[in-house]
Amino acid sequence: MPRLLVYAMCQKAIIDRDETLSLISLFNGIELLPEAGQLEPSSTTAFNWSMVSCWLRTSEDDGKTFEQRLQVVFPDGSARGESILTFKMSSRIHQNTVTATEFPVGQSGEYQMRISLREVAEGRDFEIVSDYPFEVTHPS
Secondary structure (H helix, E strand, O other): OOEEEEEEEEEEEEEOOOOOEEEEEEOOEEEOOHHHOOOOOOOEEEEEEEEEEEEEOOOOOOOOEEEEEEEEEOOOOOEEEEEEEEEEOOOOEEEEEEEEEEEEOOOOEEEEEEEEEEEOOOOOOOEEEEEEEEEEEOOO
16 A cells, blocks of 8 residues: 655645645644634535645555545544545655635534545455544634
C-alpha cells in the first residue's frame, strides 16, 4: 500500500504543471461568532477548505489502482460526508485534493477528517490511515 506522506486541511491547494504542491493557510479549527446562537446538529457554515494527501509509491504498488476515502467524523463519533477518489500509482508520488465550500458546525468539539485507503480489488476493505483534527468552537 502507498505510504501517506502529507495529509492536511488548508484554505487552498495548488498543484502546478510541474506537480509542485503549495498549501495556503493550514487550518486547525474555526470559532463561530456570537450571533450564531443555537445551532441544529446538522448546521453548516460557508467555509472554503481543501484536504490534501500525498502518497509515496512502494515497490508493490506500481500500476495498482487505489481508492482514497475521506470522511468527516463528528465529535459524537458519527461519520458523515464521504468523498471517494480513485487513483493509479503510476509515478513515485501521487497527490489528491478534495475541496468543499461548507463545513458542519452543529456540534461543538473536535471533528476528525478521516482518510482511509484500499486497493481496488475484489473483497478489499478500506483501512484507516490517519485522522486530521479540526476543532469547532461555539460561542459562550
